[in-house]
Amino acid sequence: MRSLAAALTGAPRGRAHSIAADVTPGALVLAIALPVVFLHLRYQPAVVAGRVTFKLSDAVILLAALAAAATVARRGLAPLRPGIPVWVTGAAFFLWVGAAIFYPLLGPRAYAWKTHLVTAGEFAEYALLAPAVPLLVRRRADAILVLGTLAAWTVVATVVGVLQWVGWNIVGGWGQGHREPSFLGTHDFAALAGMTLGVGLLALTWNVGGRLRAGAWIAVVTGIIGFVLGGATSGVVGLVAAAVLTAFVGVRRGIAHRAALAAAMTAALLGTLGVVLLRSGDFAQFFSFLGVRHTSAAAANNIETYPQHTVLAYIGLRIWLHHPIAGAGFEASKEFSTYGRELAAAHDRFPHVSAKSFPSKTRDYGIQDLYVQVLADLGVVGFGLLAALFGAGIWVAGAAALRAPPAAAFAATLGLFWLVLALGFWATQDIVAGIPLDAVTWLGFGAAVTRPA
Numbered sequence: 353m354r355s356l357a358a359a360l361t362g363a364p365r366g367r368a369h370s371i372a373a374d375v376t377p378g379a380l381v382l383a384i385a386l387p388v389v390f391l392h393l394r395y396q397p398a399v400v401a402g403r404v405t406f407k408l409s410d411a412v413i414l415l416a417a418l419a420a421a422a423t424v425a426r427r428g429l430a431p432l433r434p435g436i437p438v439w440v441t442g443a444a445f446f447l448w449v450g451a452a453i454f455y456p457l458l459g460p461r462a463y464a465w466k467t468h469l470v471t472a473g474e475f476a477e478y479a480l481l482a483p484a485v486p487l488l489v490r491r492r493a494d495a496i497l498v499l500g501t502l503a504a505w506t507v508v509a510t511v512v513g514v515l516q517w518v519g520w521n522i523v524g525g526w527g528q529g530h531r532e533p534s535f536l537g538t539h540d541f542a543a544l545a546g547m548t549l550g551v552g553l554l555a556l557t558w559n560v561g562g563r564l565r566a567g568a569w570i571a572v573v574t575g576i577i578g579f580v581l582g583g584a585t586s587g588v589v590g591l592v593a594a595a596v597l598t599a600f601v602g603v604r605r606g607i608a609h610r611a612a613l614a615a616a617m618t619a620a621l622l623g624t625l626g627v628v629l630l631r632s633g634d635f636a637q638f639f640s641f642l643g644v645r646h647t648s649a650a651a652a653n654n655i656e657t658y659p660q661h662t663v664l665a666y667i668g669l670r671i672w673l674h675h676p677i678a679g680a681g682f683e684a685s686k687e688f689s690t691y692g693r694e695l696a697a698a699h700d701r702f703p704h705v706s707a708k709s710f711p712s713k714t715r716d717y718g719i720q721d722l723y724v725q726v727l728a729d730l731g732v733v734g735f736g737l738l739a740a741l742f743g744a745g746i747w748v749a750g751a752a753a754l755r756a757p758p759a760a761a762f763a764a765t766l767g768l769f770w771l772v773l774a775l776g777f778w779a780t781q782d783i784v785a786g787i788p789l790d791a792v793t794w795l796g797f798g799a800a801v802t803r804p805a
Contacts, residue, residue: 378419379494382484383501385412389481389791390505390544392536395523403470409786410477417480420487431486434752435801437744438482442797445737446476449682452730456681462689468682474785478794485798490805492759496564499551503571506548509534509541510578517581531583531630540788542582543777546591546623547792549575550769553595553619557602557612558762576619580626588624590776594769595620601753601765660709661720661780663702667711668724670694672731679731683783686718722778745771749800760803767800 388396389409396408423431432439449472456463489495516525516532523535534541552571560568579587599616602608671685671694684690691711698710711717719725726735749771752764774793781789 374491374493375497376488376490376494378416378423378488379490379497381419382416382488383498385416386498386501387505388412389478390509390536390540390788392533392540393786395535403467407786410474413477413480416484416488420480420484423487431490431803432483432801434803435483435486435748435797437748438741438797438801441737441741441744442479442482445734445741446472446479448730448734448737449475452679452682452734455678456684461680461684461687463681463684463687465681468684471783471785472682475783475790478786478790481791481794482797482801485795486802489763489802492804495763495804500567503548503551503567503574506544506578507570507574509536509544510574510581513541513578513581532581534578534581536788538582539584539587539777539781540582542579542584542587543774543789543792545575545578545582546587546594546773546777547575547770547795549579549591549619549623550594550598550766550773551575553598553612553616554762554766554769556615557598557608558758559607559609559612572615572619576622576626579623580630583627583630584777584780585627585631586780587773587777588627589779590773591623592620593776594772597750597772598765598769601761601768604754605761656706656709659702659705660717663698663705663709664711664717664720665724666701667691667694667698668719668721668728670697671728672724675728675731677731677733679727679729679734682729685725685728686716686782688713688716718782720780720782722782725782742771742775745797745800752800752803756803759805763799763802763804767796767798767802770796770799 389412391409393407393409398405398407400406453465453469453472457465489498512523513532513534515522516534517529519528524533526532526538531538532541536544548571552568552573552575555564555568556572579591595616599608599613602612602616668685671680671690674680674693680690688711692713695710695712708715719728723735723738726738730737746768749764749768753761753768755761756764770792774789774796777789777792781787784790
């Protein structure tokens with residue numbers, strides 16, 4: 353039987369062993385880390401010490417960071433130079449987050465700064481994945497191993513999701529015919545599937561051959577199915593935009609055939625239609641909320657997804673209006689001492705929304721929108737720094753995608769796809785440290801600045 357390396361590359365039997373030998377130890381560490389960071393926290397072993405919970409994902413990320421540090425000791429910082437704009441804006445953003453943990457203490461509001469310090473630390477820990485990618489993925493064999501591991505793990509997640517969808521009560525499935533979490537959570541399952549879909553679409557656009565082409569089609573099909581089963585409507589915006597950008601890069605570089613372009617657009621269309629069909633009930637609720645359809649008595653007493661998102665965003669914007677420049681403090685929007693003063697106005701503004709949809713002393717929902725939360729917590733300064741960070745990543749990736757040699761352009765275009773995809777998902781997700789969407793984001797930044805040999 354041919355080895356995995358041969359299956360991934362389409363190399364002859366004898367060549368497969370040399371390809372496996374070409375994989376660097378650092379890339380192997382990163383590949384081992386991927387299944388763990390794309391696994392829900394409830395399925396990971398953990399050690400609790402006070403406010404800190406040290407999980408298996410923390411261990412593998414730190415191991416990847418150590419491998420990256422060892423690479424720096426041997427080869428220097430040259431692989432990080434293309435990403436200087438990202439590192440500078442990222443450092444500025446995290447410095448502002450650090451300041452936002454302490455300046456709320458100057459005011460009279462209660463603020464659990466120790467808890468939020470731990471959250472910020474873990475959020476920053478996942479950012480270590482960004483420099484780890486350009487430092488550890490230096491060869492074609494490294495990239496094949498890492499991306500092959502990502503695709504293989506997505507296949508496993510999608511199989512679990514399909515079993516949940518047909519009615520198997522395994523790992524917390526949501527029931528037959530519903531959106532499913534697989535072993536990640538619905539939002540993160542869709543994000544992982546979207547990443548793998550991007551790998552497949554880009555490989556087809558780059559016109560890969562042999563077994564890599566078969567693997568690309570597996571990634572596309574698996575990615576579409578997983579993306580639909582995750583049912584994250586916010587991800588649709590990111591997916592469509594990312595697919596269009598991938599096609600644009602392929603056309604500008606003169607490498608995209610009509611079949612590849614058709615595959616990219618069809619994949620985005622199928623993903624969009626699948627999610628819309630799966631979430632049709634939620635859309636019906638939202639139309640009722642807008643007054644387009646009649647609201648039933650049963651629906652009025654239940655939490656409805658989109659009306660609740662609207663309510664929480666309204667609360668977040670009101671918090672920002674009270675703290676426009678520096679914000680209320682990192683994660684302060686999740687504390688009753690901050691959002692409690694906005695509840696009366698929110699109830700008056702949305703009188704027909706179920707009371708269960710509103711946060712209270714016993715119900716902390718957060719803002720569930722990264723961009724509104726950053727405004728509320730970090731003010732226009734923090735929002736500007738976040739925009740500069742994503743802008744730097746997209747700019748660096750876009751420039752390399754259009755002008756760099758093929759290997760570097762492939763990595764940059766993949767990073768561009770992942771970053772744009774993540775921008776969509778963050779529209780319905782607030783800052784939660786240690787979730788797979790964090791990994792999607794920082795791996796996107798890492799790929800965007802990777803320039804493999």
